[in-house]
Amino acid sequence: MRPEHADKLATTYILPIRRHTVEVDPDLTSYLAFVSRLCRELIVVDGSGAEAFVAAHAAWSPWGLHVRPDPAFAGGNGKVAGVLTGIARASHERLVIADDDVRYNAAALERTVALLDGADVVRPQNYFAPLVWHARWDTARTLLNRAFGGVDFPGTLAVRRSVMRRTGGYDADVLFENLELIRTVEVAGGRVLSPPDLYVRRLPPSASHFWSQRVRQAYDEFARPWRLVAYLALVPLFVELVRHRRYAPLVTIAAGAVMVAETGRRRAGAKHLFPVSGSFLAPVWIAERSMCSWLALGVRLRGGCRITGVRVKTAANSRRVLSRRLQPQARGASVTAQRELSAANA
Numbered sequence: 001m002r003p004e005h006a007d008k009l010a011t012t013y014i015l016p017i018r019r020h021t022v023e024v025d026p027d028l029t030s031y032l033a034f035v036s037r038l039c040r041e042l043i044v045v046d047g048s049g050a051e052a053f054v055a056a057h058a059a060w061s062p063w064g065l066h067v068r069p070d071p072a073f074a075g076g077n078g079k080v081a082g083v084l085t086g087i088a089r090a091s092h093e094r095l096v097i098a099d100d101d102v103r104y105n106a107a108a109l110e111r112t113v114a115l116l117d118g119a120d121v122v123r124p125q126n127y128f129a130p131l132v133w134h135a136r137w138d139t140a141r142t143l144l145n146r147a148f149g150g151v152d153f154p155g156t157l158a159v160r161r162s163v164m165r166r167t168g169g170y171d172a173d174v175l176f177e178n179l180e181l182i183r184t185v186e187v188a189g190g191r192v193l194s195p196p197d198l199y200v201r202r203l204p205p206s207a208s209h210f211w212s213q214r215v216r217q218a219y220d221e222f223a224r225p226w227r228l229v230a231y232l233a234l235v236p237l238f239v240e241l242v243r244h245r246r247y248a249p250l251v252t253i254a255a256g257a258v259m260v261a262e263t264g265r266r267r268a269g270a271k272h273l274f275p276v277s278g279s280f281l282a283p284v285w286i287a288e289r290s291m292c293s294w295l296a297l298g299v300r301l302r303g304g305c306r307i308t309g310v311r312v313k314t315a316a317n318s319r320r321v322l323s324r325r326l327q328p329q330a331r332g333a334s335v336t337a338q339r340e341l342s343a344a345n346a
Helices: 025-039 050-060 078-089 106-117 133-146 159-165 177-186 206-210 214-223 225-243 247-269 276-280 282-301 319-325 328-332 335-345
Strands: 011-016 039-046 066-068 094-099 125-128 155-160 198-202 305-306 310-311
Touching: 011 025, 011 078, 011 106, 011 305, 025 039, 025 050, 025 106, 025 310, 039 050, 039 078, 050 066, 066 078, 078 094, 078 159, 094 106, 094 159, 106 155, 106 198, 133 206, 133 247, 133 282, 155 159, 155 177, 159 177, 177 282, 177 319, 206 214, 214 225, 214 282, 214 305, 225 247, 225 282, 247 276, 247 282, 276 282, 282 305
Parallel strands: 011 039, 011 094, 039 066, 125 198
Antiparallel strands: 094 155, 305 310
């Protein structure tokens, strides 16, 4: 007889989560049941309060392992602790890490896992559905990033367990945890693959959560100082142009932003997933990010961004800092050596 999970992906799907309500989302429960039919292992690492944990355990334990974060991985960013707990408990080499608002379909999940055959990290491209107004606003950020040859930072990554074990995981005291993971792997000699046409759906946040994250997301740019400087410089530029009633340059800048975003929308056949309104909202998003960057600077001067009652100052470590932290053998490891290690562990 064939094993029960012979047709499933030899993959561990890791969901780090922290809920603030006892009620369990039936849509998420249905999605976890779907994932359990595709992947051989599902691990939900739940940092919620006691009542919320008990309620979720009853709903989710039939579909996979539902556990608390390991205190050994505690840090300022609880999500990282959840991810590292999941990696430590994982049985498979190929790992998919996803937030609770990510919704893979079968084709996207299968392709993401398959791409790990030639990479150590795979970074998909998220798109929002349904398209509420603030999802359209935030889509502008995605389109601008796509226009400059990259993809946006998604709420999901796929990674090889062996590279994470060799690096000892990644820093749990940073805000921009996805960038931290990617940089850690790159400094360790791993390959990061970011296909612009690997699309994974993401549910939009509530409007209140969207507003609460404006300064928090602007703070992430401290991990990319040149971008931060550019955003900070735009506010005095705009003020000066308005003060002298020079509106033509403002119109030119806005039109240029729309054109750049539209280039990103048309890249890799994405027009059917990203609304044209996202392109037209690009000037609005740039203005918002510029103003919030000044607010983020104030937050930085007060000691850092607050997460669940803890101030975290570092957005993400630089490659130079990570290079000093990682062992020499991790820095020089090749993808071939990683594959050999994976085979030995299989």
